[in-house]
Amino acid sequence: MVFIYYCFGGTHSSVVTASLHLGLISNRRIPTKEEILKLPNFDKLVSKHHGRIFFIGRDEKGNKVYTMGCRNKSRITIKALKEIARIYNINIDNVKFINTISCVNLYLRIGGYLSRTMGMVSLGRPLVVYGVRKAFFDFVKLANKIKNDG
Amino acid sequence: MIYHCYGSSHTSVVSAAIHLGYLPDNRIPSRDEILKLPYYDRTKPEEIGSLFFMGVDKEGNEVYIIGMENGKEIVRRAILDFIRIFDIDPDSLYLVDSLKLANLTTKIGGILSRRLHLVTLGRPLTVYGIQKNYMNFVKLVKDVKEQLKLKKG
Numbered sequence: 511m512v513f514i515y516y517c518f519g520g521t522h523s524s525v526v527t528a529s530l531h532l533g534l535i536s537n538r539r540i541p542t543k544e545e546i547l548k549l550p551n552f553d554k555l556v557s558k559h560h561g562r563i564f565f566i567g568r569d570e571k572g573n574k575v576y577t578m579g580c581r582n583k584s585r586i587t588i589k590a591l592k593e594i595a596r597i598y599n600i601n602i603d604n605v606k607f608i609n610t611i612s613c614v615n616l617y618l619r620i621g622g623y624l625s626r627t628m629g630m631v632s633l634g635r636p637l638v639v640y641g642v643r644k645a646f647f648d649f650v651k652l653a654n655k656i657k658n659d660g
Numbered sequence: 661m662i663y664h665c666y667g668s669s670h671t672s673v674v675s676a677a678i679h680l681g682y683l684p685d686n687r688i689p690s691r692d693e694i695l696k697l698p699y700y701d702r703t704k705p706e707e708i709g710s711l712f713f714m715g716v717d718k719e720g721n722e723v724y725i726i727g728m729e730n731g732k733e734i735v736r737r738a739i740l741d742f743i744r745i746f747d748i749d750p751d752s753l754y755l756v757d758s759l760k761l762a763n764l765t766t767k768i769g770g771i772l773s774r775r776l777h778l779v780t781l782g783r784p785l786t787v788y789g790i791q792k793n794y795m796n797f798v799k800l801v802k803d804v805k806e807q808l809k810l811k812k813g
Contacts, residue, residue, distance in 0.1 A: 512745060526773065543785070548806035555714050560733070560734045560737070561733060561734035561736065561737030561738040561741070562733065562737050562738075562741055563738060563741035563742060576745070578738060578741075580731075580734050580735075580738060581731065581734060583728075583731030583734050583735065584727065585709065586708055586709035586727075586728060586729055586731055587709075587731065587734055587735050587736060587738045588709075589708075589709030589710065590709045590726060590728065590738070590739060591713070591738060591739065591742045593709070593710055593726070594711070594739050594743065595742075595752075596711070596740060597711060597722070597724070598743065598746070598748055600748075602744050
């Protein structure tokens with residue numbers, strides 16, 4: 511299986527959920543600021559990375575886990591990828607696209623905008639960390655659901 | 661071989677049609693010739709992002725069209741990274757932006773016809789816009805075919 515977690519920028523909510531899927535952070539307690547900032551690509555990507563599909567790791571079953579940011583174009587992007595799969599005879603049943611935007615709260619939204627779009631990292635980064643910590647168990651729930659379904 | 665534009669209704673259809681020889685490359689086609697094209701000014705908003713098969717060219721390349729709205733950078737990157745996951749050679753795919761050939765007339769016509777459903781008003785405008793810019797479409801396709809030849813060596 512291939513799991514592609516996607517959100518707006520591919521740098522906060524999708525990274526956290528993919529990391530939980532892979533066990534890069536504990537799902538039993540809220541991670542520290544340092545643990546969050548150490549996650550792959552966390553609060554690092556900008557608009558030129560949108561659409562890129564980043565390999566984060568393989569889970570214990572050998573499934574590949576990726577993240578992607580597709581701004582507000584997720585519907586069309588996912589549709590296009592499924593269409594491409596069709597013409598290349600890729601079995602799309604083996605690919606799971608997971609939208610992580612449902613876990614995004616206002617802190618993540620504002621912090622992400624400040625840090626990534628405006629480049630005001632010192633202002634935005636603490637906000638996204640706070641947002642991740644606040645919504646952490648929503649991310650855990652989503653990652654667990656995907657792993658159990660998959 | 662995929663021509664992409666905003667809604668896969670106008671510029672991508674015309675470019676693919678020239679590529680496949682459905683439209684002439686030495687003169688401006690008539691209104692009827694353009695309106696007869698498959699998918700021309702017909703794609704619905706919810707179909708944007710779907711790949712439509714237009715035909716196979718003389719070299720055996722499959723020609724498709726797709727709409728990417730105003731997200732072409734994102735969708736293109738995603739497609740290229742996606743096929744790499746499955747070890748497919750990105751060179752087996754050629755993405756061509758035809759939206760850059762949409763002039764103001766085609767754009768306004770497209771919005772009127774596709775988004776606002778004012779087909780009788782918008783459709784003639786899209787045709788007029790394409791006829792006005794037609795030789796640039798011919799040039800785009802010519803360049804694409806030369807690139808394809810170079811790629812294949």
